[in-house]
Amino acid sequence: MATVDECRQALHDLAARMDANADKVRKQVDLERTLACRITDLGTAFHGRLTGGRLVELADGDDPKAKIALSTTSDDLISLVRGELDVPKALASRQMSINANPFDLLKLRKML
Template sequence: MATIEECRAALDKFSDTLGRAEGDVRDAAALDRSVSCRITDLDVTFAGRITGGRIEVAETLQGPPRERAQIRLAMSGDDLVALVNGELHFARAWGAGRVRLEAGLRDLFRLRRLL
């Protein structure tokens, strides 16, 4: 089972990847939205913003987020690490119910280019 530190490192790695993106992916990452990533098996939530093409984690919360973010992800720590490392395909994980993504329709269309 992935640790909180490994999950945070995976989010940092994903943020770095977004920051280096070009073309359509860079355009899709140019959101300014609140974001939360709930790690279900650790009962922890990383909350922050996607801004300037990066994910900025502002706080790590025990349990569910206090406020509803505009973009909400939920998955196990192992799945987060596997997704970021390219070992798990997002669409297959989402289709199998291993990853939950909730956002407004317009955001979902933009995010599909990232995932």
């Protein structure tokens, strides 16, 4: 099981990669949404905002009003950020879940 600090670092790494590729990401999908990432095995969460192809304002804690909510385990989050976890398979096997409106899910699919 990964630690809270490892999960936080993984999300910051993801944000840095998205920032470096913001123009490409924005061309694929330009969302302006709040995001919550809930780590089920650690009982913790992080939140931020997707905007302009970037993941910004990452902070500890849940955002119950987030428009997009990802729930997964700490190890699966680490694998996801490293590119080792196939998102469609993880969703199909219920290793992770994404709660969002259907239109946002279609846009997110382009990123995944």
